[in-house]
Amino acid sequence: MSELDLCRYRPERGIDYYTSGLAGILRVVVGAGKESTHAYVKEVRRALETLVFSVWDRSEEYIPVVAEANIPDSIRSSRARECFKELLIGLMKKFKETTSDLPIGSRIRLMNITISAIAEMARWGRISPAAEEILSSVFPGPARSPQALSREQSG
Amino acid sequence: MEPRETLETAYQLLPPPLSALPAKYWTSISLWLHSYTVARTFQEFIEAYSEARDVEVPLDDEALLIGFLHDLGQKLQLRGRPSEEKLLEWVRDRLEALGFTRGEAEELSRYLYTNPAETLTDPLYDRAVWRLLWLADRLQGVDNPLAIEQLLAEAKEDLGEQLNVVLINVAIPQPFMRTLISRIVHRKLEKMAEDGALIMPVTTPYGLAAITDTPGVEVEIEWDEVRRGFKGDGILPEKVEENLEWNMKCCKDKNCKKRCSAKNKNRPAECKEHNMSPDSCNKAVYLGKKVSTYEFTLIYYGFRDRIRKQVILPKKNEYMFQNIRIKGVEYGSYGKEGICPVCGVSTPVGVMADYLKFFNNNIVTEQWTRKVFPGNVNTQIMRNPNRYLVDPLCLGEAILRGSDMSPVLVSLTLRAVVPLPVLEEVGRLTYALSFKLGLGVPRHSVVRDLVYGGDGFGDVLGEVAEKASGADVPNFFYDAFTSTVIIPYRQHMQRHQDEWLRDIITAGVLAAWGLYPLTVSEAVPSAPSEALLSYYKGRRLLYDYQPKDRRVGGYTPYVAMAMASLSELSLRASGESLPALLEILDYPPDYAPLLLQYGSPLLYSRVESLRARLGVGG
Numbered sequence: 001m002s003e004l005d006l007c008r009y010r011p012e013r014g015i016d017y018y019t020s021g022l023a024g025i026l027r028v029v030v031g032a033g034k035e036s037t038h039a040y041v042k043e044v045r046r047a048l049e050t051l052v053f054s055v056w057d058r059s060e061e062y063i064p065v066v067a068e069a070n071i072p073d074s075i076r077s078s079r080a081r082e083c084f085k086e087l088l089i090g091l092m093k094k095f096k097e098t099t100s101d102l103p104i105g106s107r108i109r110l111m112n113i114t115i116s117a118i119a120e121m122a123r124w125g126r127i128s129p130a131a132e133e134i135l136s137s138v139f140p141g142p143a144r145s146p147q148a149l150s151r152e153q154s155g
Numbered sequence: 156m157e158p159r160e161t162l163e164t165a166y167q168l169l170p171p172p173l174s175a176l177p178a179k180y181w182t183s184i185s186l187w188l189h190s191y192t193v194a195r196t197f198q199e200f201i202e203a204y205s206e207a208r209d210v211e212v213p214l215d216d217e218a219l220l221i222g223f224l225h226d227l228g229q230k231l232q233l234r235g236r237p238s239e240e241k242l243l244e245w246v247r248d249r250l251e252a253l254g255f256t257r258g259e260a261e262e263l264s265r266y267l268y269t270n271p272a273e274t275l276t277d278p279l280y281d282r283a284v285w286r287l288l289w290l291a292d293r294l295q296g297v298d299n300p301l302a303i304e305q306l307l308a309e310a311k312e313d314l315g316e317q318l319n320v321v322l323i324n325v326a327i328p329q330p331f332m333r334t335l336i337s338r339i340v341h342r343k344l345e346k347m348a349e350d351g352a353l354i355m356p357v358t359t360p361y362g363l364a365a366i367t368d369t370p371g372v373e374v375e376i377e378w379d380e381v382r383r384g385f386k387g388d389g390i391l392p393e394k395v396e397e398n399l400e401w402n403m404k405c406c407k408d409k410n411c412k413k414r415c416s417a418k419n420k421n422r423p424a425e426c427k428e429h430n431m432s433p434d435s436c437n438k439a440v441y442l443g444k445k446v447s448t449y450e451f452t453l454i455y456y457g458f459r460d461r462i463r464k465q466v467i468l469p470k471k472n473e474y475m476f477q478n479i480r481i482k483g484v485e486y487g488s489y490g491k492e493g494i495c496p497v498c499g500v501s502t503p504v505g506v507m508a509d510y511l512k513f514f515n516n517n518i519v520t521e522q523w524t525r526k527v528f529p530g531n532v533n534t535q536i537m538r539n540p541n542r543y544l545v546d547p548l549c550l551g552e553a554i555l556r557g558s559d560m561s562p563v564l565v566s567l568t569l570r571a572v573v574p575l576p577v578l579e580e581v582g583r584l585t586y587a588l589s590f591k592l593g594l595g596v597p598r599h600s601v602v603r604d605l606v607y608g609g610d611g612f613g614d615v616l617g618e619v620a621e622k623a624s625g626a627d628v629p630n631f632f633y634d635a636f637t638s639t640v641i642i643p644y645r646q647h648m649q650r651h652q653d654e655w656l657r658d659i660i661t662a663g664v665l666a667a668w669g670l671y672p673l674t675v676s677e678a679v680p681s682a683p684s685e686a687l688l689s690y691y692k693g694r695r696l697l698y699d700y701q702p703k704d705r706r707v708g709g710y711t712p713y714v715a716m717a718m719a720s721l722s723e724l725s726l727r728a729s730g731e732s733l734p735a736l737l738e739i740l741d742y743p744p745d746y747a748p749l750l751l752q753y754g755s756p757l758l759y760s761r762v763e764s765l766r767a768r769l770g771v772g773g
Contacts, residue, residue: 016748016759023752098746109738110746117753120727126756128763 006134007083009090015098017130018091019114023121024131025084028139029074030122037119043070044088045115051092052111063092083138156216158624159617162584164216165191165223166616166668167249170607172712173765174669177702178230181298182570183685185702185711186230187669188581189295193272194222195577196291196357203353204287204314212284220250220263221271222291228267231771241770243267275313286313294357294572300364303357303572307366318353321372324362324477325636328498329552330679332381334632334641335390337363339380340479341575341635347372356575358638360568360683362477363575378466378483381551382458385632389458390551392558395514396459398429399449405429406436406447430513438507438540442467443489445540448510455547456554469502469546493544496536497552505544509537514557561643563654563691565589565661566674568683569638578633580623582640585670586631587622589644589661591615596656597664599722599755605664606716608761634679641679652733655692656721659740662688663718666711671702687714700744713747716762720754 007021026040034040047070055062067088075081095114099107121127127135156164165187166174174187198218205212213221224246231242243264250260271277271285272292293306300322307318323344325336344356344365353368365372384390391399405411405426412433413419415426425431439451441464454464466484473486489503496508536543545553567585569578592601604615622629632641644661648654658675665673666687674680676691688698698718702711717739725736739750751759 014745014748016752019749019752020763023756106741110742110749113739113753114749117749117756121752121756121759124756126760128760129767130763 004082004086006137007086007090009086009093011097013090013094015091015094015114016128018087018094019118020121020128020131021087021134022084022091023118024127024135025075025080025087025138026072026118027122027125027127028135029072029080032123032125034123037116037123040122041115041119043072044091044118046070047088047092048095048111048115051096052107056096059092059096063089063096067092077139080138083134087134156219158580159620160216161195161219162580162620162623163613163616164219164253165194166620167253167613168223168246169227169669170612170616170765171664171669172606172667172716172762173769173771175667175671175702175712175715176230176771177708177711179295179571180703180705180708181296183672183687183702184295184569184571185669185671186227188569189230189571190223190225190227191669192295192571192573192577193225193288193291194219195580196294196574197222197288199355199574199576200287200291201284203348203355204283207353210281210283213280217263221266222288224263224266225272225288225292226270229270231769239770241768245769283313283315286310297572298359298570299361300359303364303366316368318366318368319370321365321367321370322362322477323356323365323372323374323479325479326362326475326477327472327548329548330634330637330639330641331555331632332548332551333636334634335381335385335551335555336376336479337633337635338385339376340374341579343374343376344575356635357572358569358575358578358635359572360570360638363635364572373478373480375480375482378481381481382456382461384458384555390456390554391452391458393459395558396453396457398431399453399457400460401425401429402431402435403447403449403453405431406433406449412436432513435507435510435513438510439505440493440540440544441504443491443503448506448513451504451506452550452554456551466547467504468548469500469504471500472546472548493540493542495546495549496543497545497549500546502544502546505540505546506550507538507540508543508545511545511550511553511557514553561645562647562677563643563645563658564676564679565642565644565658565665566676566679567640567665567670568672568674568680569640570683570685571638573638575635578635578638578640581670582631582633582642583623583629584619584668585640585642585665586629587619588665588668588670589642590622590629591619592661592664594645595648596653596725597660597722599726602660602664602719602722603757606667606719606758606761607765638683639679655733655737656725658690658692659688659718659737660722662690663715663721666715667719671711671715687711688718698740704744707744710744710747712762713751714744716758717747717751717754720751720758723755723757724753 030040047066050066067085071081071084075084169187176186178184178186178189201212201218246264247260272288275285290310297303303320311317325333348354355366357364414423415431416433435448437445439446439448441451453462468484468486470486470488492501492503495502662673671687672684674689685701686699687702702708739754
């Protein structure tokens, strides 16, 4: 499986797969332990808010555009940028799929929970095995290997 | 194998929160509890079967493991998947850590692939052995005691004998009295088995069924055993019994009655000390006569210096016992009868309802009286022994509920058939876990330790298993006649918010250990529930999702962990209102992984790591 396959939307993957992946990348590029959660999720927040408030009824068309426009500048590697975009597309598609039956108020609350979940995972460095797999394919090398991350986490 | 080791082995093989995965689609029972029950049933069957026969059977620990692993592979849907090797490796590692050699571990892990409970063939042992495993497994699938008879008929040929089912039932509506009788009956059945009878009691929600080779089993208990209570030192606490005796004597002494009257401005301290109320001196009816409520209580429940008078129960109670005979009791009616305001049975003997306050300060009589007929019904009921009498069993219930009891209970109601010893073990385990969580809002560090997070889990598991299998009788109850476990587990707390948090975090941890469906309430549920958690606060069920649901049942470990994650979320979002904290429970179960990420990233990463290690969902 190529690294982009790991990042791409697949309907059988749960929404937590994409949130974990995004948190993993953000944790590497922003660094762990920042005080402000805003530092981690400003782009993800903007993307989800755009989806929910502006393009909900035409999401098929706009999701790729919104994702493209909300890749953090701090991600330099083109591979990581592409993966981040794919994960963001996956997150938005899954979010649309799973919350389309919810009342708008619940949907907005869930959007905020989703954003906070990404921020908390990235801030505290709690990365799932699936996210580790994504990271090791996107950021090859000892410094950002899953083992190195695991060591940081356990510390 | 010691009970402690049995529990440790089972949780080492399927640790929380994966223990919470559902096992069945017809009832909410966890994979852990299903596997554990089959394992223990198989063990017990093997022991009973091999005693009278010269056949080669698995050893104790081998039987446990074969039973536990019998359909783990199938339930975790591993067959033919690339992740299969991971589960095999996990099981072998665990078995090695438990002291098996590599060769033994490999031999045993074979049962992940093959399920002799289905095929009835395996070269290692005789077909009769596998028939017993089949029986242990199939018992879990029946939903009424009569269907067990059918299974036994099918097993007859392989086992070489016809086993029967005898129903042993108590249908009294007092849940704590049922648990007391349950324990007495359980000990009697154990004694019968020790004396050589082949008898295996299994609980169903519809009653207790004994699998036996002797038809016509009847359990005989004595009323004196009821008087002894749970711990053998009396159903009435010693101090209460002393007070009752003092009050009874005082009722017979005019001067004492006068001195203790509420009208007496110089009422001596001893009256208050003994909780004496002269009003209660003639508010009980026994053999058609008015007697003091204190004397009445001692006739029925006095243990130390009891009054030797005949114990009489309402006639209707007689039909509530099936194959259980209580010695020392007469059932009868004597002239005019009153109605019990608690259970509704008509009774010739009893006490006025107001007297129950003697045992439970939470009961309050409404003093306000309506101007028009029928006046205040509540006062009528509480203070009118001519029409309303609390029957002796409801009085016993009030004594049990009022003494040494927390007002809030957590109950586990099972619909699957479970051997009686296993119900007791599950009760002890539930108690040990709630004990480990402490008295206040559970600390996050404790919650975190109770979920598998690597090798350190073994220490916590050992501690819980030790407590659960300890010799002391802990504060737990099990009702063999409805398959219910009851843990009195908390007092009312100062902050409303803390009560919610404590209840939900506790329920989350219990569910993560595979102990559900749960009810947290002030009363024992009268019917088994299928919901993961039924909660008494609020107008609707708090979390009414059923783990047996085929579509979303697989999310149960996440749901349980999301509930438990409130221990972290409440610290992180300490300024948030209760509704803001509880909103993580407002969404359907398939959102639970995301909600857990929000509630506790640490717990989420642990669930995911465990799943990846076992190859579940990968």
